Amino acid sequence: MITLTADERRRLSTMADKLIGFEDKAKVYMNSNPEFMPGFLPLSEVTNDRELRGPMSMIFTAVSALTYTLDDTYLKLNSEIHKGNLAYYNTVREAASGGLPGAKAIYEDTQKHFPGAPTKAQRKRKAAEAAEEAAAGR
16 A cells, blocks of 8 residues: 655556556556566556556545545535534524523524624614614605
8 A cells, every 4th residue: 555645646647548458458468468567667566556456446436435435424514513503602692682691692603604794783783774774865
């Protein structure tokens, strides 16, 4: 097993499905005409790589499916947690607007995580401004 940097991955040549026919022909020719093998590339190394590819392909397929499933599960889990957090936040916000003891402190602390969300006072001010504009435009 090896680990490649992102740059190393980009520089690697790849063998797309359309090159499988080339692979088959190269294999036949390398074995039948080894005299054309480059000196820096022993046929035994190429043969070993080809033999390793089959089992690696099976492992890769299984692990890829598992990774995809893990990613989906993790994504769904985070989504469910976030929905629960938002439901709690909304309940606290309503409790704070109703003056329930303790809710205001929780709401103010958790509201910091939503900097773009308008506060109750901001929403009231915006509604009042819209009403004033509507009245002036009549």
